[in-house]
């Protein structure tokens with residue numbers, strides 16, 4: 001990509017952002033709720049350098065015409081974007097006692113990442129551990145999620161810390177903190193979509209934040225995370241239309257994160 005047409009000052013300005021993929025930090029996960037091929041192509045054309053994970057929201061993979069699904073899988077692979085279905089789809093398969101078929105279907109389609117969540121159902125800890133192990137054995141990279149989907153179900157620091165520690169010890173690649181599509185009244189967010197900065201500071205002291213991904217669909221949340229953690233924070237459930245805007249925040253190319261007094265700009 002021709003990034004320096006604007007001059008060296010811009011490279012200095014954005015030098016702390018790792019652009020080349022695969023990235024190990026500053027990951028962006030998009031949630032696709034059923035984009036058609038043209039919208040998907042548009043998104044990939046302009047934003048592929050800034051997308052690391054591509055979630056096919058909830059069970060929409062089952063509703064997508066196979067030809068289109070395959071094109072999304074192929075194209076994301078070409079662009080070094082990891083595609084996976086939303087955790088709800090896994091939970092539905094689990095509810096029907098069909099996780100083996102679910103694993104197999106993902107493998108058949110060439111999907112290599114899987115989300116194991118308990119947003120709507122509960123899975124006994126031992127069984128969850130076995131599912132993670134089975135998924136790893138089948139060659140999947142595993143993302144787990146912490147948090148319930150029900151409104152008003154808040155996560156405490158202790159819950160996040162103990163669950164994330166267990167999952168990471170089990171070898172999962174990433175742990176997602178629930179935020180849903182709304183970012184409101186769920187996970188660590190209150191009814192206004194706000195969260196307590198001290199919780200993130202505490203987490204940063206006790207967990208490897210490069211293995212944690214915060215679902216943060218709202219702009220104000222994305223800004224707060226970037227200000228607290230830096231542009232290397234991993235953020236998920238980003239709407240396709242917001243990927244470029246989030247990247248502008250990460251690269252301090254938007255007023256909200258452009259602070260002329262910060263060291264990074266001198």
Ligand SMILES: O=C(O)[C@H](CS(=O)(=O)O)OP(=O)(O)O
Pocket residue numbers: 055056057058059085086087088089115117119145149176178179180181182
């Ligand atoms: O895609 C899913 O299954 C859900 C989407 S939402 O939380 O219902 O908005 O997210 P996930 O984090 O994968 O459970």
